[in-house]
Amino acid sequence: MENEKQELVDFAVTARKYKTLLTKKYLNRKPWVNPSPYEIQSIIPGTILEVFVAEGEVYKEGAPLLILEAMKMQNRIQMPFTARIKKINVEVGSRIPKDSLMIELESVDEIEA
Amino acid sequence: MTLKKNILALRQKKAIVEKGGGDKAIEKQVAMGKLTARERILTLLDENSFHEYDLFVEHEERNFGMDDKVLAGDGVITGTGTINGAPICIYAQDFTVMGGSLGLKHARKITKIMDHALRMKVPCIGINDSGGARIQEGIGALAGYGEIFYRNTMASGVIPQISVSLGPCAGGAVYSPALTDFVFVVENISKMFITGPNVIETVLGEKISQEDLGGARVHAEITGNAHFYAMSEIECLEQIKELISLIPHSNQQKAASVEPKAPKATKNIENIIPADPKQPYDVREVIYALTDDSKFLEVHELWAANIVIGFGRLNGETIGFVANQPMYLAGVLDCDSSDKAARFIRYCDAFNIPIVTLEDMPGYLPGVDQEHAGVIRHGAKMLYAYSEATVPKITVILRKAYGGGYIAMNSRHLGADFMLAWPSAEIAVMGPEGAANIIFRKEIMEAEDEDAMRQQKVQEYIEKFANPYVAASKGYIDAVIEPSETRGMLLHALEVSKNKDDYRPAKKHGIPPF
Numbered sequence: 001m002e003n004e005k006q007e008l009v010d011f012a013v014t015a016r017k018y019k020t021l022l023t024k025k026y027l028n029r030k031p032w033v034n035p036s037p038y039e040i041q042s043i044i045p046g047t048i049l050e051v052f053v054a055e056g057e058v059y060k061e062g063a064p065l066l067i068l069e070a071m072k073m074q075n076r077i078q079m080p081f082t083a084r085i086k087k088i089n090v091e092v093g094s095r096i097p098k099d100s101l102m103i104e105l106e107s108v109d110e111i112e113a
Numbered sequence: 114m115t116l117k118k119n120i121l122a123l124r125q126k127k128a129i130v131e132k133g134g135g136d137k138a139i140e141k142q143v144a145m146g147k148l149t150a151r152e153r154i155l156t157l158l159d160e161n162s163f164h165e166y167d168l169f170v171e172h173e174e175r176n177f178g179m180d181d182k183v184l185a186g187d188g189v190i191t192g193t194g195t196i197n198g199a200p201i202c203i204y205a206q207d208f209t210v211m212g213g214s215l216g217l218k219h220a221r222k223i224t225k226i227m228d229h230a231l232r233m234k235v236p237c238i239g240i241n242d243s244g245g246a247r248i249q250e251g252i253g254a255l256a257g258y259g260e261i262f263y264r265n266t267m268a269s270g271v272i273p274q275i276s277v278s279l280g281p282c283a284g285g286a287v288y289s290p291a292l293t294d295f296v297f298v299v300e301n302i303s304k305m306f307i308t309g310p311n312v313i314e315t316v317l318g319e320k321i322s323q324e325d326l327g328g329a330r331v332h333a334e335i336t337g338n339a340h341f342y343a344m345s346e347i348e349c350l351e352q353i354k355e356l357i358s359l360i361p362h363s364n365q366q367k368a369a370s371v372e373p374k375a376p377k378a379t380k381n382i383e384n385i386i387p388a389d390p391k392q393p394y395d396v397r398e399v400i401y402a403l404t405d406d407s408k409f410l411e412v413h414e415l416w417a418a419n420i421v422i423g424f425g426r427l428n429g430e431t432i433g434f435v436a437n438q439p440m441y442l443a444g445v446l447d448c449d450s451s452d453k454a455a456r457f458i459r460y461c462d463a464f465n466i467p468i469v470t471l472e473d474m475p476g477y478l479p480g481v482d483q484e485h486a487g488v489i490r491h492g493a494k495m496l497y498a499y500s501e502a503t504v505p506k507i508t509v510i511l512r513k514a515y516g517g518g519y520i521a522m523n524s525r526h527l528g529a530d531f532m533l534a535w536p537s538a539e540i541a542v543m544g545p546e547g548a549a550n551i552i553f554r555k556e557i558m559e560a561e562d563e564d565a566m567r568q569q570k571v572q573e574y575i576e577k578f579a580n581p582y583v584a585a586s587k588g589y590i591d592a593v594i595e596p597s598e599t600r601g602m603l604l605h606a607l608e609v610s611k612n613k614d615d616y617r618p619a620k621k622h623g624i625p626p627f
Contacts, residue, residue, distance in 0.1 A: 016391065
């Protein structure tokens with residue numbers, strides 16, 4: 001292993017910090033972020049076949065948002081709750097990876113208040 | 114007189130087939146920096162020991178213009194030979210013959226030599242270099258893969274199975290290596306993936322090279338699919354020879370013992386470990402100080418480096434070592450290190466190899482990613498593997514043994530036969546800081562100087578509990594020994610364990626947390 005190239009770091013395990021080296025996999029791990037209900041993310045990589053909504057419009061819970069084709073299956077993505085479309089980050093034909101932010105929502109109440 | 118003619122005809126026939134895909138294809142193989150399938154076998158095996166079978170097997174596909182195609186040996190060389198005098202079965206896919214693609218007859222040659230290995234109770238080595246299923250054969254190729262996987266599973270834990278990835282190995286083909294005991298890869302040559310870069314680009318538009326997706330380094334360091342990583346094919350074949358010399362050749366045998374040797378030990382064992390439990394060191398130095406001739410064949414050297422596993426010899430006998438590695442991630446247990454150790458423990462148990470555990474770990478790696486990755490399920494594999502193992506199990510606690518990790522690292526409670534501790538051992542429910550914070554919470558909060566009180570209480574806890582004597586007073590530790598006594602004690606413990614007999618309730622099989 002290429003010890004000499006790396007420097008020892010302080011590494012916290014419970015209440016104590018240990019001097020140690022970090023592995024490449026540990027350094028490359030994805031930090032966890034609290035998922036926001038206002039962000040519609042792809043749960044599988046695929047292609048956007050259709051987009052049914054427009055920015056700025058309000059849609060009811062259950063309204064179809066878009067169709068994400070993945071593994072030859074057409075997944076219909078729906079509104080999780082009644083809200084306004086703040087931003088659409090995909091268009092028909094977009095090929096997107098997993099966990100890609102497709103649509104951003106905003107609360108209807110906040111806007112009107 | 115007539116025989117002479119027949120013999121000459123045989124020689125001629127053999128010479129043609131032994132050329133594989135012919136001069137042009139061989140040139141291409143060499144240009145890729147690869148040895149040919151035959152060269153690989155001949156380099157790995159003892160001189161003149163290779164005997165080939167099924168040289169004249171031909172495919173039976175009649176569609177897609179295959180009926181007039183002759184494929185030498187149907188793209189795979191199979192046979193038997195010896196490595197350092199020990200018999201083995203071997204097959205090598207020949208990339209020069211239609212890209213080493215796997216058709217039904219190709220697969221049947223492989224399953225035949227696998228069946229042979231299982232009956233003869235000798236190791237089976239598979240050298241993979243294939244473009245994948247022979248598409249023209251359709252379902253026949255899939256059937257072939259399935260028949261190989263089935264045999265990999267049947268032979269698992271009975272004979273050693275070794276896979277060498279020396280070329281592409283994609284789609285279904287990767288599952289045979291994954292089912293075998295040890296996978297060897299070579300930088301720039303091995304490529305393994307379920308869906309290749311082309312599919313990923315078509316579906317996602319993501320461009321990635323074969324090397325970055327499933328090259329040797331990726332599997333050796335990131336995925337853990339590969340156990341041994343080499344910079345050249347020659348180095349890789351040498352690694353295989355070394356491994357074969359260390360392991361038993363079936364589950365009914367013990368590994369061949371060799372002339373015992375003292376460790377070369379360049380470093381005094383007492384000076385390897387810093388007294389401060391927060392300071393790291395390379396635990397492999399401790400292993401070198403213990404093993405015969407200070408030799409140690411590390412498995413999974415790059416993956417999950419926070420735990421070290423591998424084979425060394427004590428008094429000439431092969432031993433499996435499992436050791437926390439404070440040099441990486443403070444030696445914590447996590448998903449990968451638990452998987453790594455658990456499978457190795459099961460390997461040792463299946464093949465009658467005693468296990469020596471060297472313990473110095475601060476606990477489990479905290480973090481959302483670990484919890485969500487299922488560290489509970491992964492960590493449990495280690496508990497299962499140690500508890501289930503009936504081979505001699507010896508633990509030496511070098512320094513830290515805290516909490517759940519103490520239990521997991523082959524504790525007395527999971528059935529260790531010998532529990533030894535160095536005087537530097539700290540066996541406690543958790544690290545002193547954490548414990549003092551909880552136990553003396555009230556005193557610390559009520560003190561005028563909280564930090565001073567905390568320090569004092571931590572110190573108290575260290576003096577009272579961060580040592581091996583509490584556990585020793587309860588009989589959980591059999592002996593507190595000086596570091597310099599360790600090798601002598603291990604040799605003795607192994608001698609005493611020679612006829613170890615341990616019983617397990619009768620069952621079809623357990624249900625480990627896979």
